[in-house]
Amino acid sequence: MKAAAEVMGNGGMGSAYKAVMENGAVVAVKRVREMNRVGKETFEVEMRQLGRLNHPNVLPPLAYHYRKEEKLLISEYIPKGSLLYILHGDRGTDNAALNWPTRLKIIQGIARGMAYLHAELNSIDVPHGNLKSGNVLLTNDFDPLLVDYGFIPLVNPSHASQTMFAYKSPEALLQRQVSPKSDVYCLGIIILELLSGKFPSQYLNNTKGGTDLVLWAGTIVREDVPASILDPSITEGHKAEMLEMERMVRLAAELIEADPDRRPDMKEAAKRIEEVVAAADACRKQTAGASSVSHTALVTGGAPRTGSITERSRSTGDNNSFAIS
Template identity: 60%
Template structure:
C-alpha cells in the first residue's frame, strides 16, 4: 500500500503545484470561520464551530447552503447580525454563488461583493446600508441573476453597470433614496400575456419594450440589440494582461517541474512493477473546488487487476459461464461483479484507472463519477454500513434489484464486495439530480423546470414507485430512501429513481440515519415503517416540486433553523385547509393559468400522501391513479403504465 501511495503522490503534487500557481483558496470551513469573526451579534451562528463541518456531519451549519459537500450559498436572514462584512474571506470560497443577508442590521456602504467570483444572486434588502453605489459596481458580475437592494438607505444614481447584466431576472430597488433615471437594462422584450387581453392598447403606451397582439408588435422582431464590441485593434494593453503574462511564466515554470517529476515517476513505476505482488489501486479525483487533487482509495487484490473492458454479453457468444458473474474471475473479495450488462462489462482495473470526481455525500455513503477509457461514465456509491447480510445474500439482493426494468428506475450495474465497505455502480446521468435542479443555487431561477417538465417528472416518479411497490411487495420498504437527491433527471426530463431496495442490507443501527423513510411520522413516533412510509416520502417530493421550496424534512433533526428549509407538509396542509392553494405554487410555474387546476389537484395528492396517519394514506398504486387522474391521462394509456 505504501508503495502505491508513493507512486501516486508525485503526480498529485504536480497537479497541486499547477493549480496552486493559479489560485490557492483556503478550505470553505476556515473561510467561513474567518467570515464569522467579522460579524457582531452572531449568536445565531453557534453551530459554526471549529470542531464541526459546514456541509457534513451530524450538525449542519445554520444558514450554509451546500451541494454535494461544497458551500454554494449563505442564507443569513433575520438573525440580528451586524458589523463590517469580511469580503476577503468570502472570496476564498470558490463555490459560493448566492449571498443573502436580508433583514439584519448591517450598515455603511454596500460590501464589495463584486469581488466574489461567480455570484448569481445578492440579497441585502431590509438592512441599513447607505451611501452611493459606484457606477461600475456590477461590471464584473456577469453571472448575476438576482439583485435585491430594497429597503435600505442608498443614495445617488442607480449604478449604470446594472445595464450590463445580461442574465438579470430580478432587480429590487424600492424604498431607497436613489435619484436620476433607471439605467436602460438591455433585456429581451416583455410579451403581454393573453390574460391581459381585456385592456386596450392605450393602457400600455410609453412602453416600447412591450410586445404582443394587444400592442400589435411582433415579439420575434423586437429583440434588444447588443452593443458592438470594441475592435481588438483599439484595445490597449491593461494591467490585467500584464498580470496574465506574469502568470503564464509561473505556469510554464511549474510545468517544467512537472515534466521532471513525471520522468522520475516513470522510472520508479518500471522498477516497482517487477516486484509488486499486491497493490493499492487509486481512483483519481478531480476536486470540484479547484484545489489540490485528492485520492479516493479502494483496496483490491492483484488478481482483480488483470481484466479490461469487454464488449457486452450479446456480442460474446459462448461466454454464458461468466454471464452475470465475477468479471475478474476467481471469486476473490476484490472482484467487481456485473449484475446488469446494459452498459457493457468492465473490471475493477478499468474502474481504478478511470478519471473521477466527487459527486457528494449522503446518508448511505459517498458518491463519485468515474469516466472510463471506453467513454462510459458511471456513478460509484461507496458504503460502509451495509453488513446486515452475508456475501451470498448480498449478491442475491443486488441481482434482484438489477433485474427490475422500468423507464423510471435506475438499476445498479455492478458491485464490489468487501466486509469493510461496498461499492455499487450505476449509470451516470449527466443532467443531475432533482434536488440540484430545484435548489442548486439559492435565489437563482430554475425556469428550465417549467410546468410541462414538472408534470412529466411527477408522473414518472409515481409510475416508477408503483412499479417498485408491485415488484418488491415483499419488502418492508420497497424503496426506503425516496427524496429529490435520489431522483436523477434525464435530458428529456424523464425521472430516474435510484438507490432503492437497500433497507435489507443496511445495518440496523444505521437505518434511521441512512434512509429518509425513517423521517416519516410513524417512524419518528414509534419506530415503525411500512410501504406507506414510501408514500409519505413521495408526498414530500410532490410538494417540493409544486412549491419549489426546500423541505426541512431533509435536514437533520435539531438543525432546521436559519433558512435551512420549510416544513412543506405542514405549510401546504394549513394553506389547503384555508383554500389558499394558489398561493403555494412556485412562481416559475404559477403563471401558467391554464394548468393551475392540475397543479392544485396534485397539491391535494401530495397532502394525502403526507398524512401523519399511515392508515389513511393511499397505497402507491392508488397514488399513481390519482396522479394520472389529475393529469387527465387517457384511459388506454393508464392501462399500460405498469408495463
C-alpha cells in the first residue's frame, strides 16, 4: 500500500495517520499494536464481521492489511475530528456549536450506534470495549461516528486491560471482569462528559487531573440537585428544557452504577435516551410555538455507509491487503 501520510495521533491501541492514496483518496489509517498473538485467519474473520456493519453512527473499516509484524485498518477520513478534541481542545466555532440540542443529538447518535453494535456483535464479551470521547468522530453536521470498536477478541489481554476504557469500569477494577454492561458504564461517562463539559478523570491512568464525574454525579443525584453538573453554556437559552437535562443526568447516573446488575442493558439505555430526546424536542416546539404566537399578537395589536469486506486482493498482488466493494 503506497500513500503519503501524516500522523494524526498516538493512543493505547496504536498510531493513526491521515493518508492520501495514489488515486487521490484521503483515508485514515490505524496501525494497531499488541495483536502479534492473533493469527491471520482469526484477524480476517473479525475484520470481515466489522466490515459488514452498516449504521449511520458506526464507521466501519474500508480495508485492512495483515502482516505478522503489523496490522493496518483503513477507514474513511473524518476531517472534523473527535468529540474529545472539539469538546475540550477546540475553543473555536465547533466548540461554540455544542449547544444543548447538538449535545443531545450526539448523545442520541452514540446510543443508537452502541445499541446497534450490541445487537450485531453480541458474540463479543464487550462489543465496543473502548467507548470514550476520543473514539467518537463528528461529521460536519455533528453526527457521531463510533470507531475503535470490536477489538477485544484481537488485542492481547494484558494490553487490553491497560488501554481499553471498558477495563476502567468498577467490575473490571474490582473483579477483573468485563461484560456488555461495561460498555453501558462507558456510555454513562460520555453522557456526563457532554452534559458537564468536563474532562473525566476516569480517562486517565492515574486519575490525577480531570474531574471525577462518577463521584460528582453520585453526589448531586443523592442531594437531588442534578442541574448543578450542567455546563452553563447548554442551559443558556434552553431553560424550558431543564427537566429533560435533569432526566439525562439521572439516567447517566444509573448507567455508571457500581453494580453492573443495577445498570440497564444497552438496548434499554438507548430506549430511555430516545424518550428524553422526544420530550426535549416536544418542549422546544412548544416553546417555539408560544414565541410565534406572542410575536404575532405583538405585531397585530443529521449516509448509511454500506459495503462488505471481500477477499479481493489489490492490484499489487499483495494477498495480505483486502478492500471493501
